[in-house]
Amino acid sequence: MTTTIDWSRTAADYAAHRxxxxxxxxxRLAGYGIVSAAAGPRLALDLGTGTxxxxxxxxxxxxxxxxxxxxxxxxxxxxxxxxxxGVPVDYxxxxxxxxxxxxxxxxxxxxxxxxxxxxxPKAAREARRVLADxxxxxxxxxxxxTAPGNIVEATTALVEKHNPSLRDSGASGLRSxxxxxxPEAGFGGIQRFHFTAIIPYSHVGWRGRIRASAGVGPSLSxxxxxxxxxxxxxxxxxxFAAEPLQVPHRISAIVARAV
Numbered sequence: 001m002t003t004t005i006d007w008s009r010t011a012a013d014y015a016a017h018r019x020x021x022x023x024x025x026x027x028r029l030a031g032y033g034i035v036s037a038a039a040g041p042r043l044a045l046d047l048g049t050g051t052x053x054x055x056x057x058x059x060x061x062x063x064x065x066x067x068x069x070x071x072x073x074x075x076x077x078x079x080x081x082x083x084x085x086g087v088p089v090d091y092x093x094x095x096x097x098x099x100x101x102x103x104x105x106x107x108x109x110x111x112x113x114x115x116x117x118x119x120x121p122k123a124a125r126e127a128r129r130v131l132a133d134x135x136x137x138x139x140x141x142x143x144x145x146t147a148p149g150n151i152v153e154a155t156t157a158l159v160e161k162h163n164p165s166l167r168d169s170g171a172s173g174l175r176s177x178x179x180x181x182x183p184e185a186g187f188g189g190i191q192r193f194h195f196t197a198i199i200p201y202s203h204v205g206w207r208g209r210i211r212a213s214a215g216v217g218p219s220l221s222x223x224x225x226x227x228x229x230x231x232x233x234x235x236x237x238x239x240f241a242a243e244p245l246q247v248p249h250r251i252s253a254i255v256a257r258a259v
Contacts, residue, residue, distance in 0.1 A: 008073035010217030015077040017208030020053035048114030052078030097122035124185035140253035141174035187256035194252035200244035
């Protein structure tokens with residue numbers, strides 16, 4: 001059975017509760033020479049931008065960013081967050097596989113915790129088309145890290161109980177082997193990195209973050225989401241009462257150059 005995922009249904013929770021990439025992530029990119037306002041205005045395209053978390057992170061570091069997403073509601077939420085943060089980002093409603101952007105018009109293309117939703121070969125070819133020669137592609141993800149008895153294991157088990165048709169709803173499934181697909185699309189100089197980060201969440205924040213995950217808000221009925229959320233609240237109070245919750249995440253990335 002195919003589960004329908006409609007991210008527009010969870011745009012409010014996504015905007016309010018989903019954490020962005022930590023500063024260490026941008027520090028790693030700086031090590032490749034990617035994040036540097038000193039180099040002057042450069043153009044970035046953020047695929048699957050959602051509520052603009054990665055797009056804003058780049059804009060704050062001197063990039064002129066266009067965020068692209070298939071959900072108009074996500075884009076609307078991103079614009080509101082940008083206005084509150086005083087950060088300028090342009091947005092386009094379009095798929096990653098057919099962006100509608102001009103050839104060779106960007107210095108950087110990013111995809112944050114979304115590459116698994118795309119037709120990867122088509123998205124890679126489209127990224128190469130819009131990148132200037134020597135431009136960067138960064139495919140990255142923030143995945144919850146499961147360990148026996150931890151908050152992630154307990155929460156994902158509850159998601160699977162309520163939505164057994166969609167497992168591993170919090171994981172992007174970013175695979176190192178995806179890098180092997182990129183040369184065919186015109187990329188070289190491929191490198192990878194990963195590290196662990198602890199992201200704090202209140203109970204309210206973690207509940208909202210999980211409602212914004214694929215296995216809950218975008219794929220369950222409103223009544224089913226409410227039932228899940230009640231049980232999730234009880235679980236947190238019973239087993240993880242201390243706040244803030246310390247939620248481990250694996251930050252991973254594939255970095256490539258357009259050749």
